[in-house]
Amino acid sequence: MGTLVSSEVDVLISEVGPRDGLQSVKSIMLTEDKFAWIDALYAAGVREIEAASFVPAKLLPQMADAELVVKHAVTLPGLIVMALVPNLKGAEAAIRAGVHKVTIPVSASAAHSLANVRKTREEMVKEVEKIATFRNEQAPNVKIEAGIATAFGCTLQGLVLEDDVIRLAAEVIRAGADQSGLSDTTGYANPAQIKRLFRRLQAEIGSKAGAAHLHNTRGLGLANCLAAFEVGVHSFDSSLGGLGGCPYAPGASGNVVTEDLVFMFEAMGIKTGIDLEKLFEARKPLQKGLPRETIYGMLPEAGLPKGFFSSTNQARSVHER
Amino acid sequence: MGTLVSSEVDVLISEVGPRDGLQSVKSIMLTEDKFAWIDALYAAGVREIEAASFVPAKLLPQMADAELVVKHAVTLPGLIVMALVPNLKGAEAAIRAGVHKVTIPVSASAAHSLANVRKTREEMVKEVEKIATFRNEQAPNVKIEAGIATAFGCTLQGLVLEDDVIRLAAEVIRAGADQSGLSDTTGYANPAQIKRLFRRLQAEIGSKAGAAHLHNTRGLGLANCLAAFEVGVHSFDSSLGGLGGCPYAPGASGNVVTEDLVFMFEAMGIKTGIDLEKLFEARKPLQKGLPRETIYGMLPEAGLPKGFFSSTNQARSVHER
Numbered sequence: 001m002g003t004l005v006s007s008e009v010d011v012l013i014s015e016v017g018p019r020d021g022l023q024s025v026k027s028i029m030l031t032e033d034k035f036a037w038i039d040a041l042y043a044a045g046v047r048e049i050e051a052a053s054f055v056p057a058k059l060l061p062q063m064a065d066a067e068l069v070v071k072h073a074v075t076l077p078g079l080i081v082m083a084l085v086p087n088l089k090g091a092e093a094a095i096r097a098g099v100h101k102v103t104i105p106v107s108a109s110a111a112h113s114l115a116n117v118r119k120t121r122e123e124m125v126k127e128v129e130k131i132a133t134f135r136n137e138q139a140p141n142v143k144i145e146a147g148i149a150t151a152f153g154c155t156l157q158g159l160v161l162e163d164d165v166i167r168l169a170a171e172v173i174r175a176g177a178d179q180s181g182l183s184d185t186t187g188y189a190n191p192a193q194i195k196r197l198f199r200r201l202q203a204e205i206g207s208k209a210g211a212a213h214l215h216n217t218r219g220l221g222l223a224n225c226l227a228a229f230e231v232g233v234h235s236f237d238s239s240l241g242g243l244g245g246c247p248y249a250p251g252a253s254g255n256v257v258t259e260d261l262v263f264m265f266e267a268m269g270i271k272t273g274i275d276l277e278k279l280f281e282a283r284k285p286l287q288k289g290l291p292r293e294t295i296y297g298m299l300p301e302a303g304l305p306k307g308f309f310s311s312t313n314q315a316r317s318v319h320e321r
Numbered sequence: 322m323g324t325l326v327s328s329e330v331d332v333l334i335s336e337v338g339p340r341d342g343l344q345s346v347k348s349i350m351l352t353e354d355k356f357a358w359i360d361a362l363y364a365a366g367v368r369e370i371e372a373a374s375f376v377p378a379k380l381l382p383q384m385a386d387a388e389l390v391v392k393h394a395v396t397l398p399g400l401i402v403m404a405l406v407p408n409l410k411g412a413e414a415a416i417r418a419g420v421h422k423v424t425i426p427v428s429a430s431a432a433h434s435l436a437n438v439r440k441t442r443e444e445m446v447k448e449v450e451k452i453a454t455f456r457n458e459q460a461p462n463v464k465i466e467a468g469i470a471t472a473f474g475c476t477l478q479g480l481v482l483e484d485d486v487i488r489l490a491a492e493v494i495r496a497g498a499d500q501s502g503l504s505d506t507t508g509y510a511n512p513a514q515i516k517r518l519f520r521r522l523q524a525e526i527g528s529k530a531g532a533a534h535l536h537n538t539r540g541l542g543l544a545n546c547l548a549a550f551e552v553g554v555h556s557f558d559s560s561l562g563g564l565g566g567c568p569y570a571p572g573a574s575g576n577v578v579t580e581d582l583v584f585m586f587e588a589m590g591i592k593t594g595i596d597l598e599k600l601f602e603a604r605k606p607l608q609k610g611l612p613r614e615t616i617y618g619m620l621p622e623a624g625l626p627k628g629f630f631s632s633t634n635q636a637r638s639v640h641e642r
Contacts (some may be wrong), residue, residue: 120427188626191547205488213470213587219458219581219619226512230551247428260540267511285408305539307479312585 009273011265012048012235014211015258017286018069019050019084021243022062024254025293033066033289035072044278045312046258047312048080049073050103050237054090076148081147086117091131101143102135106130106172108165109154112185116149116285121164125171132176145179145210146172150277151197153188165308166200173205181210181235184224187217187254191227198231209315211235214256216242222264236261240279241286241295259283259297262306271311276304302311305313326457330594330633332586333369333556335532336362336579338607339390340405340565343383343496345575346614353472354610355392359477362605364559366595366633367579368514370394371424371558375411391418403466407438412452421585422464423456425449426504428488429492430475433506437470442485446492451499465533466500467493486522487500494526505545506573508538512548519552533554535577537563540548543585550591561600562607562616580604580618584625592632597625616641 018038022029029037038049051073052066066083073081082101083094091102106124107113113121128146135142153163169180182197194212202209212228212235214221225236241253262274280300287295335567339359343350348560350358359370373387387404393397394402403422404415412423427445428434435620456463465519472486490501503518523530533549533556535542546557560576601621610618 034424094405096474135509143390153626154627155627186626187623190585192589217579217619217623218584221544223547238574257540263539264511264541264544268513271590298538300536302508305474305507306476319358 008271009047010234010270011229011272012211012237013046013258013262013265013272013274014048014050014082014235014237015046015240016050016213016237016255017041017241017243017258018223019053019063020237020255021239021241023053025062025087026242026289027292028062029289031068033285034065034069036285037282037289038069038073039076040278042076042079044273044282046279047273049080050084051099052094053084053086054094054097055086056126067093067097070094070099074098074100085168087127088130088134091134095139095142099142101145102131102148103145104131104172104177106146106168107149107185108168109150109157111156112150112154115156117321121145121168125168128172128177129230132264135239136176141209143179144177145181146177147183147210147213148172149180149183149185151189152184152193153186155186159224162197162200166204167196167300169201169209170204173208177208178183178207179210180205181213183213183237184215185213187215187220189214189224190220191223194224194227195231198233202232207231210236213237215254216256217254222260225256226259226264227271229265241283241297241300243290243293243295247267257297257299259299263299266311267308268307269311273312275313276310288299329557329592330368331555331591332550332593333532334367334579335369335371335403335556335558336367336561336597337371337534337558337576338362338560338579339574340374340384340563341558341571342560342562344374344381345619346383346611348611348613349383350379350610352389354606355386355390357606358603358610359390359394360397361606363397363400365603366593368399368594370402371405372420374407375406375415375418376405376407386540388414388418391415391420392541392618394417395421395641406452408448408456409451410622416460417458417462420463422466423452424466424468425452425493425498426470427467427489428470428506429474429481429489430471432477433471433475436477442489446489446496449493449498457497463510464500465498466502467498468502468504468531468534469493470504471508472503472510473514475509476507483518483521485519487525490522491525492540494529498529500529500531501526501533504534504558505536506534507537508541509555509604510535510545511541512544515548516552517543519549519554523553528574530554530577532558537574537577538575543581546577546582547585550586560622562568562604562618564607564611564614578618578620580620584620586625587632588629588633594633596634597631598622
């Protein structure tokens with residue numbers, strides 16, 4: 001989930017691999033490998049990372065070292081470190097560890113909400129309120145994002161009413177969240193729907209409209225990101241190597257691939273602040289830490305176009321003159 | 322390459338697999354398997370197929386049965402059958418076989434032109450003129466499309482000047498082609514460039530601006546198709562199972578995948594006239610005819626979303642009331 005975009009970039013790419021990616025695979029990455037991966041992402045210019053999920057280790061053993069990972073990540077200057085928290089207890093632990101931002105998943109699908117967090121949608125809005133109260137009292141600098149999951153459809157209940165999505169986003173903002181974005185948890189979204197729903201979100205909550213968290217399950221990930229950008233979304237979640245999400249089958253990865261997404265924007269002249277060559281380097285510690293997992297990405301396979309012009313690097317060379 | 326869009330669909334999907342796909346793989350599909358594949362595409366609602374390439378069999382043994390394939394395809398009512406022809410000799414053979422349309426590849430990259438057809442760009446424009454003269458005299462109903470290849474960049478020379486692309490498109494129209502589209506032969510295009518260049522093409526040649534032939538080499542295939550659609554392109558080339566194009570590596574397929582492209586449009590409410598379930602069925606004869614080739618497609622792996630609403634089928638059910 002994203003934050004406000006700094007003046008040096010046109011879009012913010014929020015890397016969710018260390019949380020969304022790692023919790024979706026069976027292998028457990030060693031803590032020191034997570035450090036190396038996060039360092040490499042940072043070296044490539046990534047400035048927001050969803051580093052961990054604060055949930056009981058017996059539910060997600062991949063996240064047992066969440067506190068250590070956050071404590072490492074916050075040593076990197078200028079990096080916004082965020083963590084997913086499903087409830088107040090998780091938020092307390094994340095804030096104690098030092099995160100700059102917590103993100104709370106709130107499902108627009110009633111069925112998915114119960115399956116994912118064992119709470120109704122209404123109970124999750126209450127949870128956002130509790131977390132906001134705690135934040136206001138104990139850690140006023142920490143930001144709260146409440147992303148609306150299954151905003152574009154649900155594998156359990158099928159259709160998700162757009163009115164439900166927008167109403168829920170308004171409710172989490174009223175409950176105290178600083179931002180609310182939309183997540184295509186199931187890879188159901190299409191570009192027309194993306195434009196329609198983000199426009200409604202902006203009309204409803206204005207500048208508190210947050211990131212697009214989109215999946216590539218059916219191949220539309222980048223087209224959907226483009227559509228979101230075209231209606232004014234400037235913050236995008238993605239995962240290095242496409243790790244995580246809902247991988248139904250080999251090749252059918254879940255999360256939008258960070259490398260491909262950065263390439264699309266940079267090629268279009270839209271600055272991400274990320275160096276693609278260094279981003280490729282960040283695949284090495286990922287692969288080293290998860291030797292048995294397949295990582296994806298069309299651009300890494302095909303390579304950069306001959307004579308490729310990076311908007312970010314061009315901007316840098318101008319600065320260095 | 323595309324033709325004008327009929328009143329029953331919003332976009333025309335032109336299936337290039339039997340030509341572009343088959344000529345890119347080493348295996349040779351049996352003629353009877355080609356018939357079965359084309360029949361299945363037709364049964365799914367595909368109404369334009371690039372069925373073959375008329376080139377010497379010693380250069381492309383996969384296309385040795387071009388005449389037989391065309392003669393079969395033209396028996397399917399309402400199907401526009403096209404063939405790629407690199408020169409007058411090929412055009413004569415294709416027209417003799419009964420095609421409705423020939424498509425001539427004209428490279429905007431000087432280096433690619435020599436490598437691909439052993440002719441300069443200027444010589445290719447002359448070839449278009451010869452073919453148009455022949456067509457005017459012998460087969461006035463046959464349409465001629467001259468697509469501009471490497472329009473967005475070239476693996477041999479890198480940058481391709483946009484002025485060269487537009488000038489060449491104007492020249493092939495002056496030489497007698499009915500339409501000229503743009504091809505991202507190398508998978509270099511980005512959505513901003515797509516919009517810019519198709520707008521220039523439309524300004525230059527008006528309604529003779531033809532299809533978008535886009536590749537997914539770097540994952541931007543569907544985003545680029547969306548960008549083209551947004552500036553008024555209504556004819557798209559694609560390949561079932563993503564067969565063909567420039568497969569650098571496993572997963573990094575070349576041509577845009579027909580299944581995924583049709584899904585994007587149908588989900589957006591844009592009618593293609595194609596039934597997705599039946600399109601999935603058309604993968605079976607393709608796979609049977611090429612048992613050793615990998616075929617791609619995110620949608621076929623993940624399946625249709627629960628409660629998916631097909632614009633084409635909805636329209637059909639309205640007609641049937």
